[in-house]
Amino acid sequence: MPIFRGKEFVSSTTDSKDSVRVATRTHVPLLASLSIVDDITLVHKDRVLLTGQTNPAYNGIYAWNSSTGKLIRAADADSLYEVSGGMRVYVEEGTTNAQTYWTLTT
Numbered sequence: 544m545p546i547f548r549g550k551e552f553v554s555s556t557t558d559s560k561d562s563v564r565v566a567t568r569t570h571v572p573l574l575a576s577l578s579i580v581d582d583i584t585l586v587h588k589d590r591v592l593l594t595g596q597t598n599p600a601y602n603g604i605y606a607w608n609s610s611t612g613k614l615i616r617a618a619d620a621d622s623l624y625e626v627s628g629g630m631r632v633y634v635e636e637g638t639t640n641a642q643t644y645w646t647l648t649t
Contacts, residue, residue: 558626560619562633563604566592566640573601576612581637585609590617592632592645604632 565580571593578585585591587609596602603626605614620626630647634640 558630560604560617560630560632561590562635563590563592564635565589565637566594566634566643566645568595568640570595570597571614573614577607577614578612581639581641583636583638592634592640594645 564585565583567580571577571580580591585607587607589607591605591607591614593602593605593614604617604620606617607614620630626647628647628649632645634643634645
């Protein structure tokens with residue numbers, strides 16, 4: 544049975560993940576090196592939420608590797624069994640997406 548808390552829908556299938564530092568709604572080339580997302584300079588192991596990938600299969604939670612400058616899938620969201628409809632994640636910082644919650648609706 545679904546539970547309602549205020550205007551927020553919560554169900555028994557809700558899957559909350561650890562927060563991410565930043566998020567972006569635009570495509571990020573995963574093979575390219577980067578160091579800034581949503582006007583925030585990344586530090587090693589920062590978690591990043593990608594939501595605007597050209598191929599939606601590449602949306603998700605990533606960790607930034609400072610030695611390569613590249614993003615890799617986060618350990619808690621890198622398989623089919625760890626990501627499900629209703630998954631929620633909070634974004635901590637950024638010019639555009641700070642202090643927002645994101646919910647996977649597929």
